[in-house]
Amino acid sequence: MSSSVLVVGGGLVGTSTAYFAAREGLNVTLLEQKHVAYGASGRNPGFVWLHCRNPGWALDVSLKGRDLYDQLRHDLPVPFEFRAEGGLIYFHDDRQEAVFKEFVAARQADGLDMSLIDGKEVKSLVGPVRNDVVGASFCANDAQINTPTVVAALAAGARAEGARLQEGVTVTKLIVADGRVIGVETNEGNFFADTVVIATGAWTQKLMQASGYDVPVGRERLQIMATKPLPRQIRPVVYGPNATKAYSLFRNLPSWDDELFRSRIEEETGFSLLTLASQRANGEILIGCPMDYPGDVDLFPTLGGLSALTEDILADFPGLRGAGIDRVWAGVLPFTSDMVPIVDEIFPGLIVGAGHVFGNSSGPMTGKLISQMLLGEQLEVDMTEVRWNRELDPVIPGHSVQW
Numbered sequence: 001m002s003s004s005v006l007v008v009g010g011g012l013v014g015t016s017t018a019y020f021a022a023r024e025g026l027n028v029t030l031l032e033q034k035h036v037a038y039g040a041s042g043r044n045p046g047f048v049w050l051h052c053r054n055p056g057w058a059l060d061v062s063l064k065g066r067d068l069y070d071q072l073r074h075d076l077p078v079p080f081e082f083r084a085e086g087g088l089i090y091f092h093d094d095r096q097e098a099v100f101k102e103f104v105a106a107r108q109a110d111g112l113d114m115s116l117i118d119g120k121e122v123k124s125l126v127g128p129v130r131n132d133v134v135g136a137s138f139c140a141n142d143a144q145i146n147t148p149t150v151v152a153a154l155a156a157g158a159r160a161e162g163a164r165l166q167e168g169v170t171v172t173k174l175i176v177a178d179g180r181v182i183g184v185e186t187n188e189g190n191f192f193a194d195t196v197v198i199a200t201g202a203w204t205q206k207l208m209q210a211s212g213y214d215v216p217v218g219r220e221r222l223q224i225m226a227t228k229p230l231p232r233q234i235r236p237v238v239y240g241p242n243a244t245k246a247y248s249l250f251r252n253l254p255s256w257d258d259e260l261f262r263s264r265i266e267e268e269t270g271f272s273l274l275t276l277a278s279q280r281a282n283g284e285i286l287i288g289c290p291m292d293y294p295g296d297v298d299l300f301p302t303l304g305g306l307s308a309l310t311e312d313i314l315a316d317f318p319g320l321r322g323a324g325i326d327r328v329w330a331g332v333l334p335f336t337s338d339m340v341p342i343v344d345e346i347f348p349g350l351i352v353g354a355g356h357v358f359g360n361s362s363g364p365m366t367g368k369l370i371s372q373m374l375l376g377e378q379l380e381v382d383m384t385e386v387r388w389n390r391e392l393d394p395v396i397p398g399h400s401v402q403w
């Protein structure tokens with residue numbers, strides 16, 4: 001099929017597309033407006049999170065995506081940080097236990113390696129967590145990556161396979177001729193190729209609007225703090241009970257009760273709080289995340305957000321009270337109304353791979369699947385759920401969403 005490909009965007013989706021397509025012998029150029037990993041892929045805390053993936057495309061791709069990391073560790077020319085020590089969601093109110101029990105049973109039935117662990121075990125895995133922790137759902141399939149290192153390794157792999165990666169090039173518009181996309185306009189002039197792949201995450205809606213397409217990918221901002229390097233004290237990736245509210249898999253359980261999961265800090269600050277912690281190999285602990293919904297991509301943390309984050313983390317991780325803070329940042333996560341991305345050829349010569357809520361488990365696999373599309377091969381996953389022509393609701397700036 002196509003022999004030349006322009007990939008727009010240097011995140012997990014774009015760099016993996018470039019890597020897999022170049023490996024198959026296609027002539028690949030990747031254009032990135034700033035630098036690779038500038039977007040969400042360089043700013044997230046690294047959860048490879050199978051725990052709460054809905055059955056269907058999300059879980060299928062995530063299981064394959066989790067395994068793909070083992071392959072990439074072997075194949076890519078430079079190493080990246082990956083740790084397979086599971087993930088957990090702890091709770092500290094006895095009344096929540098019934099919900100977690102039901103959740104774990106449902107997930108076991110979906111094929112995940114999941115168990116309910118007690119408070120003592122949680123404390124042994126997560127040193128700084130509060131002492132009154134009662135238990136947790138634990139998923140052995142979950143893992144952790146240091147996302148900028150993964151993007152850098154994919155970019156190095158793409159280059160080694162012959163792809164050209166051009167940073168500082170902003171795509172402004174698609175070029176269409178004879179009923180087909182044939183290239184893009186940029187601040188560095190026009191680029192042409194047989195196929196253009198849009199992998200611009202949270203920037204997708206605006207970019208596509210400039211070319212007359214309505215691609216309903218919304219923007220959710222999450223704020224993070226990183227401590228200075230500390231001795232190893234957190235092994236799995238960790239969510240607090242507030243995180244349950246973000247996931248339909250919890251909210252749809254018969255035992256679910258909103259009242260049991262109310263948070264005073266959320267109510268007082270107005271932020272939804274995805275309470276989380278993960279510790280990287282260098283010892284720094286990433287903590288987060290207040291969530292809000294700016295109209296445009298806004299990469300600045302706010303005082304209100306950081307204050308809510310601090311209060312929430314101090315309540316649940318008293319062991320971090322004295323931890324020095326090294327950096328704070330925000331990232332913008334893309335989403336669609338049904339919480340799975342669009343991965344499809346939406347016009348001749350134009351493939352969109354955007355709207356990934358869970359890009360750590362699904363991003364590299366999306367690149368592999370797009371490369372199979374480019375080669376006209378049979379795709380290894382059923383793509384019905386992520387087709388362009390499905391019904392998607394519009395995204396409304398400022399409106400909160402649940403995954």
Ligand SMILES: Cc1cc2nc3c(=O)[nH]c(=O)nc-3n(C[C@H](O)[C@H](O)[C@H](O)COP(=O)(O)OP(=O)(O)OC[C@H]3O[C@@H](n4cnc5c(N)ncnc54)[C@H](O)[C@@H]3O)c2cc1C
Binds near residue numbers: 013047207223362
């Ligand atoms: C704070 C935070 C926490 C998260 N936590 C997790 C998590 O723990 N686990 C998980 O699975 N997912 C998580 N996510 C989501 C995950 O980060 C995304 O699903 C994933 O990074 C999306 O990858 P992407 O390649 O589609 O987009 P991005 O990584 O955003 O890449 C898009 C790239 O396109 C570039 N670009 C945009 N417009 C243009 C243009 N016009 N021209 C050229 N280049 C352009 C941008 O600069 C950017 O580098 C989190 C997101 C955030 C923000």
